[in-house]
Each structure stands twice: as structure tokens, then as C-alpha cells.
Amino acid sequence: xxxxxxxxxxxxxxxxxxxxxxxxxxxxxxxxxxxxxxxxxxxxxxxxxxxxxxxxxxxxxxxxxxxxxxxxxxxxxxxxxxxxxxxxxxxxxxxxxxxxxxxxxxxxxxxxxxxxxxxxxxxxxxxxxxxxxxxxxxxxxxxx
Numbered sequence: 001x002x003x004x005x006x007x008x009x010x011x012x013x014x015x016x017x018x019x020x021x022x023x024x025x026x027x028x029x030x031x032x033x034x035x036x037x038x039x040x041x042x043x044x045x046x047x048x049x050x051x052x053x054x055x056x057x058x059x060x061x062x063x064x065x066x067x068x069x070x071x072x073x074x075x076x077x078x079x080x081x082x083x084x085x086x087x088x089x090x091x092x093x094x095x096x097x098x099x100x101x102x103x104x105x106x107x108x109x110x111x112x113x114x115x116x117x118x119x120x121x122x123x124x125x126x127x128x129x130x131x132x133x134x135x136x137x138x139x140x141x142x143x144x
Contacts, residue, residue, distance in 0.1 A: 040086050041122070043133040058087045058119040058131055066113040066137055069105035073141070077102070081110040081137045089128040091119040102139065110137045 043057055044050040050057050072079075079102030086095035096114050098107050114135060122131035 040130045040132045041124070043122070043131050054125045055129075056123040058091065058122040058133060060117045060119050064113050064116055066106075066109040066139070068139060068142055069109050072104035072106050072139065075104050076141055077104040077106065078140050079103070079106055079138075081106055081139065083110055083114055083135045083137070084132060085114055085135050086130065086132050087119050087122065088130045089121050091121040091128075093117055093119070094130075099134075106137075106139050109139075110135075113137075 041055075044053060044055060047057065080100060081098065081102045082100035084097045084099050085093055088094050093114060096111050098111065101107055121128040123129065
């Protein structure tokens, strides 16, 4: 009987070591992945401030208007949705975060629209750079 308990204790102990090793590896992978990502520069407040720093802000190839969803129309909602968008050095959208929520499907509509955008990349001294920008969408009830 005592032999059985020691085998069980050994199994528990080995299982604990395996779990800890797996968790340590996951943490290390997360740290390495984060450090491998390129730094994203925050967009200056306006074009003049950017120009002084030798930066040209990213510009979309064409502007798209988000759809005003039926859920918002039923609620007669009017709101502003602010999104922080990471635009890569290739001009593609990589990350979208909502920083001002509106609800009624307006947030989802704004995010879906931004995901369809393609940009001329931000430039710093003639070199494309990744940049984080704030995009604001104002939703108003469509005229009847």
C-alpha cells in the first residue's frame, strides 16, 4: 500500500513539474514574440506637428463610409466611435481597438469598415514606418 502512495505522489510531483515547465515556456514565448514586433510610432496630433518631425501621416487610398445598422436606426441612435488603428509600414491595418464605444451595432460597423481600408503608409524622412492613428466615425440618423 505504501508503494502505491509513493508512486501516486511521484506522479503528482512530475505532473506539477511538467505544468510549470509548460507555463514557463509559454511566458518566454510571449516575451520573445512581443519584443520581435516592430515599434509603432504614435501619430502626431496634426499634420503641421508631423511635418516638423519629418513625418507624413498614413492616408487611406479611398475613404469608406460605415453602414448605419438597422439596430441603430430602430433606436434612432447618434454617436461617435473612436478607433485606435495600427497601420503597418506596408499600409495594411494590423490592429483595431475601440476606444469610444457607441453600441447599437455602430462599433462593429466602424471596425468592419476600417478592416477594409488600405493606406499609403506613414513616412518618416522618406522611409515607410508603422504608425498608430486615431480614426473617428460620427454616426447620424439618415434623413427620411
